[in-house]
Amino acid sequence: MKILVVGGGGREHAIIRKLRENPEVTEIYALPGNAGIAADAVCVNVKATDIDGIVEFAKGHPVDFAVVAPDDPLALGCVDRLHALGIPCFGPDARAARIEASKVFAKDLMKKYGIPTAAYEVFEDAEKALEYVKGCPLPVVVKADGLALGKGVTICFTRDEAAAAVRACMLDGAFGASGSRIVVEEFLEGPEVSVLAFTDGHVVKPMVSSMDHKRVGDGDVGPNTGGMGTIAPNPCYTPEVAERCMREIFLPTIAAMREEGCPFKGCLYFGLMVTANGPKVIEYNCRFGDPETQVVLPLLKSDLLTIMMAVENGTLADTPVEFSDGAACCVMLASGGYPGKYEKGKAIDLGSAEAMAQVFHSGTARDAAGNLVTAGGRVLGIACTADDLPTAIDRAYAAADQVKWDGMICRRDIGKRALSILEGRQ
Secondary structure (H helix, E strand, C coil), X not given: CEEEEEECCHXXXXXXXXXXXXXXXXXXXXXXXXXXXXHCCEECCCCCCCHHHHHHHHHHCCCCEEEECXXXXXXXXXXXXXXXXCCCEECCCHHHHHHHHCHHHHHHHHHHHCCCECCEEEECCHHHHHHHHCCCCCCEEEEECCCCCCCCEEEECCHHHHHHHHHHHHCCCCCHHHHCCEEEEECCCCCEEEEEEEECXXXXXXXXXXXXXXXXXXXXXXXXXXXXXXXXXXXCCCHHHHHHHHHHHHHHHHHHHHHCCCCCCEEEEEEEEEECCEEXXXXXXXXXXXXXXXXXXXXXXXXXHHHHHHHHHCCXXXXXXXXXXXXXXXXXXXXXXXXXXXXXXXXXXXXXXXXXXXXXXXXXXXXXXXXXXXXXXXXXXXXXXXXXXHHHHHHHHHHHCCCECCCCECCCCCCHHHHHHHHHHC
């Protein structure tokens, strides 16, 4: 089988690595891929947002199955266009992708169908939003409506911070058109849990839970990033919480999407907060998370391509989705200055990291001499599995310490919060 994978980050690298385990896969095309993915697939210089370019490539290079991984091409209708060519795909169509592409759509959906989430208000007028945050309860969360690379959410503890977040979105254009409409919502308290789930529009099969570390600095300080590391499973996601999520959130969400005439097929990401009043939805993503994928897929025992095809064919109920009982940790290595301005083109020395861990490339390239160099904010994800979480964390950091480039940064406390929770139960 020949597979087309749209995307070029660490998430796509992890997906491609897993797809290669199926012996029927003979070729994988990555559009655009990156320097690390090039070792596992044929990289084609077509941007993930160039839907016309992706379609033209698919016309000239017959493929048996496509995986559209990032949010932007999903929202732009990449799956719709590939389906029109007769290519089976893993991923939601554009109408279903609105569950991530529009925070307002997602919040209104939850409100209509009684899915637990934070109270909220929607604003399209900056002056009205600024007036609202003068008197709303604090802390408050300001969210850009559209896609913003995981950075369009600001937790505001003061009225000045709330006003600044509104201005950044609506007046300063910090997130472009994505911030022209905003959601201002209640601040929820409790541990966060990420759950990715396979769904064919009827059946929901959750993957192992994970814990993301969004802020750039140790101790959860500094601005939000696309994610500085993850562990799996998340100790806050107990069997009792999982049962409530399935009953109150997962199945109702899938039913709501069907009822709205936009059934969701693919990977639906549930960003959850386990509050004193039970689990609530912080956000939905219409695809695999990054870097959650880098800890979830290494724990998957079942064949990924078989599952993806079952999602497309509507036969997920009859398809095993099994995970190992172990644990995983992924430490992200980033360019200095990220998530703000950062330099590219720094020479990367991997040391012996690849012999010690799975090294997933996020933002890498080759220079004119063929040397591996940095080409993004988040550059590499260093992932390890083990029978237990402490060992997985130790292995990931031992491998991460092998990697060197000028200005490299990484958090040193990935998994620390999870370990303290586990230790408190002993």
